[in-house]
Structures are given as C-alpha cells and as structure tokens.
Amino acid sequence: MLKGGGRHGAGEVIAVDRNYVPMQEVSRRRALCAVVAGRAHVLNPATFERHGNLEGRLELIIFPHAQACSDSKLLLGRLERRVLRRDHYLCQYEGCQRKATTVDHVVPLCQGGSTTWQNLVGCCLSCNQSKGGRTPEQAGMILKRQPKGPRAHLFERFEELLKRASAA
C-alpha cells in the first residue's frame, strides 16, 4: 500500500459517482489507471463535461457505473478507531487537554443517541465518566467542535473545486 501524502489529500483527484456525488479521493496514478482502463472519465469541473485529455489538470473524474456508498457502509468495523483518529486522539470536551482513550456518545444511547460519526467523539476516561448518561448540556460540558462525518472534508473540497473552476 502506498502511503498518502497529506491527511486531507490535497493533491488527490476527487472521484464522483454517476450522480456527481463525491465518493472518494484517489491518487493521480489510480485516477489515470481507471481512466485508461475505461472505468472512469476525466471531468471538466467547470462544465462537468467529459474529456479525454490526460495532459491537463486532473482534478475530477467520474465513475459512471458507481454509486457512492452510504455512510453507514463506511462505518462498518473500526468505527471507534476512526473516530479517535478524526479527533486526533484528543479529548473533545472544552478545557480538557488529555488524550482521548474512549469514545463518547454525545447524546447518550439511553437518551436516544445513535452510534454515528456525528454523535461520537473522542473523549478521555475522566470526562467520559463525569459526563455519564447525560448530554453535554445536562453535564455542563462544551464540545470543542461539532463532530463531522467521514466524508465532510471531501464535500468541502468538491465545493471549492467547483467554485474555483467556475470562477476561472
């Protein structure tokens, strides 16, 4: 496996599915392979037109047969580890500098909270225990930031790319 560059893959190509929904970021090399193999097409981000020019900037490709998998599929397995990684292994409660060693349900399961990215944060044991089965409001605790889904930054990059392309 090749190691990716930056955490947010700034140099990577955004791949969209047949509905132009961003699916994932792929390396330039993988994008080229998919295009050459006929599984994907290069898209002009300004017009969404397909083109065969592989010389120019490669920023967006379409997999015309793919459909972006649902978040729930991405969640299977290793959810806790991925939540901790997303939160940089730091406790997500304001005023706490400890390492996150546990994963906390922001809205507790016993109050109807779900096991989803948006409801899970990295948390140190001490905060987790003092919060107990309460919401942050009930416990008088504040989150450092709102937890986001795994593909939030991909959607942000996609928006930026379209904005940049239409301004050019």
Ligand SMILES: [Zn+2]
């Ligand atoms: Zn803490």
